[in-house]
Amino acid sequence: MSEIRSLSPALLWQFFDTLCSIPHPSGHEAALRQWIADWARERELDVRQDRVGNLVIRKAATAGMEHRKGVILQAHMDMVPQANADSPHDFTRDPIQPWIDGDWVRARGTTLGADNGIGLAACLAVLADDKVQHGPLEVLLTVDEESGMTGAFGLEPGLLRGEILLNTDSEQDGDVYMGCAGGVDANITLPYEAEPVPTGHQAVRLAITGLRGGHSGINIHQGRASANKLLAELLHQLGQSGDIRLAELHGGTLRNAIAREAWALLTLPAAGLARAQDLIESYRRQYAAEFAGVDDFIRLELEPAGLPPRVMSPDLQRRLVAALLACPHGVMEMSRALAGVVQSSTNLGVIKTEAEQVYVQCLIRSLSDAGRDRVAEMTAAVFRLAGADCRFDGAYPGWQPDPDSPIMRLLLDTHEALFGVQPAVKVIHAGLECGLFKAVYPEWDMVSFGPTIQGAHSPDERVHIEAVSRFWQLLVRVLRQIPESDGR
Known part of the structure; x- marks a missing residue:
C-alpha cells in the first residue's frame, strides 16, 4: 500500500x-x-x-x-x-x-x-x-x-x-x-551479411541517452529528438569521415514511443579514434543548441568496448545507414480541415540487431486511411531501395x-x-x-x-x-x- x-x-x-x-x-x-x-x-x-x-x-x-x-x-x-x-x-x-x-x-x-x-x-x-x-x-x-x-x-x-x-x-x-x-505498423528486416573484424581495428560503443522520448502520437509535433534518427545521422557522418565498421545497433523499445536511447557497436583503426571523438563532440554541441528547451539533457558517449565476433559487410552497412537516415520520421502533414491538428505522422520506434537480421519497426498514424497508406508506401519505398523486406500489419481505422x-x-x-x-x-x-x-x-x-x-x-x-x-x-x-x- x-x-x-x-x-x-x-x-x-x-x-x-x-x-x-x-x-x-x-x-x-x-x-x-x-x-x-x-x-x-x-x-x-x-x-x-x-x-x-x-x-x-x-x-x-x-x-x-x-x-x-x-x-x-x-x-x-x-x-x-x-x-x-x-x-x-x-x-x-x-x-x-x-x-x-x-x-x-x-x-x-x-x-x-x-x-x-x-x-x-x-x-x-x-x-x-x-x-x-x-x-x-x-x-x-x-x-x-x-x-x-x-x-x-x-x-x-x-x-x-x-x-x-x-x-x-x-x-x-x-x-x-x-x-x-488510425495507424499501421511497418516491420522491416534486412539479412545480416557478416564479415570478420578488419585487422588492426578496435571496438567502441557509441551511445545516445538522456532524451525525453514520449508518446509517438501525442508528442510527435513537439520537435522532440529521436535517438534512432540521431544515431543514423552520427553513423552516416562517422562513415563519411573515417573507416568505421558497424557490428550492431539498437534503439528504442516500443513502436509507439519516441526513442529515448540508442547505441551502436563499431570498430575502427586506432588512428581514427581521435577523429571520431572530435566528430561526436562537435555533434554534441550541435544537438545541445538545436534541441535547447526541448531535449536539454542529450548525452553522446564514445567508449572502448570488447571486440565483436563479426561486423556487417560494407554494402549492408551502407544500405542500412542510408535507409535509416532517409526513413521518414515526425509530422508528415497537418490537417487542412482542423487547425493545429496533425494529419499524418510516423515514428522510427525500434531498431534491433538480431542473429540473422536487422529489424526495424515504425508506427504510422493518420486521421485518414489514405494518409496512413501514403506514408506507409513512402516508408516501404525507402527500405525496399535498400534491399529490405517491408511488411505492414495491425492496420486500424x-x-x-x-x-x-x-x-x-x-x-x-x-x-x-x-x-x-x-x-x-x-x-x-x-x-x-x-x-x-x-x-x-x-x-x-x-x-x-x-x-x-x-x-x-x-x-x-x-x-x-x-x-x-x-x-x-x-x-x-x-x-x-x-x-x-x-x-x-
Whole structure:
C-alpha cells in the first residue's frame, strides 16, 4: 500500500494503487484480469471474458434509472513498460512504485501506468460505489491496447448491449475528444551479411541517452529528438569521415514511443579514434543548441568496448545507414480541415540487431486511411531501395468526428455546469480503440475524456491529482444525466 491511497477520490486511488501492485505490461494482463474478474464475481456482478481476453462486467441500473440508455464504460488493462536505463525493474514481476510529487503522482524510475490505469480504476470505482447513479451499465476492459489493439480488433458483435460508449483513455483535463488517428505498423528486416573484424581495428560503443522520448502520437509535433534518427545521422557522418565498421545497433523499445536511447557497436583503426571523438563532440554541441528547451539533457558517449565476433559487410552497412537516415520520421502533414491538428505522422520506434537480421519497426498514424497508406508506401519505398523486406500489419481505422453527437453535447454541457467553462473539443493524434469499436458497433455514440497525464509512454509519466478529481466528478455527473432510451 502506498501513500496515494490518501488521495481523493479515495476509492479511485485505492483501485489505482492495487493496479500498480499487479504487473500488467502489454501481453501480460492475465494476473490483473483474473484479479478484476474475481473481485467482480465477489460482488455478484455479471462477468464475461471473450475469446481474445477482454472482460465485460455488467451492473444493473440504479433504482428508477432502468430505462436510461445503456452505457459502456471502457478502459484498457495493459500499460506501456518503459524504465530508465539504470532501473532493474522487471515489468512482468515487479510492482510499480507510485509516489506523490507535489500536485502530481509519478513512479520511481518507470512508467506509471496512469495511461490507462486511472481510467481503469475509475471504471472499477463506479462498479464498487453504489452511491453512483447510472442506467444499465457495462464495463468493457480490453487487452493489449498499447502494443497492437488486440482486444479492440477481436471485439465481437452482439457482445455488448449499450448505446453510448465513454472511453476513458484521453490525457488532458478540460479537453473532450471526438475523433482519433488510425495507424499501421511497418516491420522491416534486412539479412545480416557478416564479415570478420578488419585487422588492426578496435571496438567502441557509441551511445545516445538522456532524451525525453514520449508518446509517438501525442508528442510527435513537439520537435522532440529521436535517438534512432540521431544515431543514423552520427553513423552516416562517422562513415563519411573515417573507416568505421558497424557490428550492431539498437534503439528504442516500443513502436509507439519516441526513442529515448540508442547505441551502436563499431570498430575502427586506432588512428581514427581521435577523429571520431572530435566528430561526436562537435555533434554534441550541435544537438545541445538545436534541441535547447526541448531535449536539454542529450548525452553522446564514445567508449572502448570488447571486440565483436563479426561486423556487417560494407554494402549492408551502407544500405542500412542510408535507409535509416532517409526513413521518414515526425509530422508528415497537418490537417487542412482542423487547425493545429496533425494529419499524418510516423515514428522510427525500434531498431534491433538480431542473429540473422536487422529489424526495424515504425508506427504510422493518420486521421485518414489514405494518409496512413501514403506514408506507409513512402516508408516501404525507402527500405525496399535498400534491399529490405517491408511488411505492414495491425492496420486500424481512425475515428471520424461526429459534430452532432448527443453524448458529446451532454458532456460539454455537464462540464460547463460543473466547472464554469466548456471543454475544448479535439481530435487526438493517437490510436484510441474507438475507431475499431465503431467498425463493429456503428450505432454507438462515443466520446473520450480523461485527466491530465504528461509524459505517457516514458518514465517521466505523471498524472495531475486535481485533474483526477475533476475527471471523476465529470464521469459521475454524466452517468447520472444519461437520457432515457428511445425504445422506452
